[in-house]
Amino acid sequence: MDKGNPNAQKLSNLKGEELAGLALPIVQSYKVDSKYYQWTMNESTRLVIPNTEEYLQNARLKEVVELISSEFFKKKIPAALKINxxxxxxxxxTPQDIVITLDENSSITTKSNSEEAYKIEIGAEGVKIVAASENAALYALRTIQQLMITNGNSLVYGTIIDYPDLPERRVHVDIARKYVSKDWIIQHIREFSYMKLNTLQLHFSENLGFRIESDVDPAIVSQDGYLKKTEIKEILAEAKKYGINIIPSLDTPGHVEHILKVHPEFGQVDKNGNKSKVALDVTNPEAVNYVKSLYSEYMELFEGFTDFHIGADEYMEFDRPPFTTDYKEVLNDYAHETLGEGFTWKDVIANYINIIAAHVYNGGFKPRIFNDGIYYGENDVNEPKQQIQMHDYIGIDYWSQMSWNPSIANLHTFVEKKHKDIYNLNAGYFYYVLRNDMPMDGRKQHSFDFLDQDKRIFNEWTPGKFDQNTVEDHSEFIKGACLSIWNDNPNLVSEDVITEDIAKELRSLATKSWNTKSNEVTNFHTFAENRQRLGNVAGFEKGSELPEIQPFSPIGDVSIK
Structure with missing residues (x-):
């Protein structure tokens, strides 16, 4: 034993895989030094950024370090000491310091070029973080925070190399059917960041409500609860602080029943001249321009973020009346008149989606759609194929192949059409629903599709496991995974019950989307024990604040007030 080493008196008996499993998500690699010494924080430990012009001007890295310092204090790591x-x-x-540096060109690992990759080296000279970005530094510090909680305020000597298997790890929240408070959203932004989820989708327009203030058309806003634009700006500021990308979601041409109650003139016309109460008239230029004005309003509100979900799902049920009896021929006629001979209703809908996609793309956002609105009947020899080519910048959220309708395009169709950005929203694993009917298998009415869904996700799901389709986990087109909260029956439970209901599944998604082989590193029982020890993020309680931090200074130590 090295008696000259202040940390040498404390040894670890845990192997690398056991230590890797103590963080959430489970880290990719923890190579332990053969001596098994442990580095322990004490009153002299500091969070250190190099004193160079480049780092002094990096406001985001400063913000990250201040945030984690405040969380350490709140979590009493170590023992409520003030981390300078x-x-x-x-x-x-000094050997007691945690030093944070950036390396964008990254010599971190040859296994990943992710901007979220990081390396932590722990030894007699202290703790050294090399991160590919400021958000990667945030994740590295979170890993240290979690290991302090689960390993007795100590880090075992060795090297941690970590990176996500999936670039995007998302949660979709239906804030349209059910009013969801600003405080709930901020609470979950913090919680997602704690487990290295990096995207939140706010679905604010639906059949049962429209929940963000509108200046373009105030009449469509639900008066039984909505978020003001000032509240959205608070949410966006918190998201940037915690490294969370926000995706606004305004769904058309389906899921517009609430809007059509105010604007019945924009309902899809049928062969008898009647207007649909649930579907937008994609043949009406006034209706299309109205919708574009809404997208423009919210592009301005969400400026600075990168993606916009435009829906395009469940326009109508294409395999049954009234679509087959009353609407199909109208759309077919419109296709022949405006697009040309040989075009059909499928092309009319595809063309509408392209128009809206181009509108948000030209506004600086990358559009996303659900999978079921395009390529209908692609594999049916008796069906004419869609001729309109979709814009190649449209991302695809693949949630369901809809087993009740074999004409819904399968995943391989999207791959063959060369869609480069496909996200796994497998409804059988990741859809939490406030249901209109009580399940008969022992589940609650507010539930996922199976009992013990957290265990199913941990043990069974991998990124290549889509609904009714399986591909290689590391397929280049798989850009992310997403858990979705759908409030079909909005008054069934409170938002706080939803928090309790999704907590375990969130953690299973977090670890399996970051490290696909998590269940090979540790078993579910051990994982469940560890998530319990880690608890919630510092400042999790709704409306709570973290301890105030004084401004960072290049001269001397700066500590919590």
């Missing part, structure tokens, strides 16, 4: 923060020269760094 300092910009320091190399000669000023």
């Amino acid at each position: 923060k300092i910009y320091a020269e190399g000669s000023e760094i």
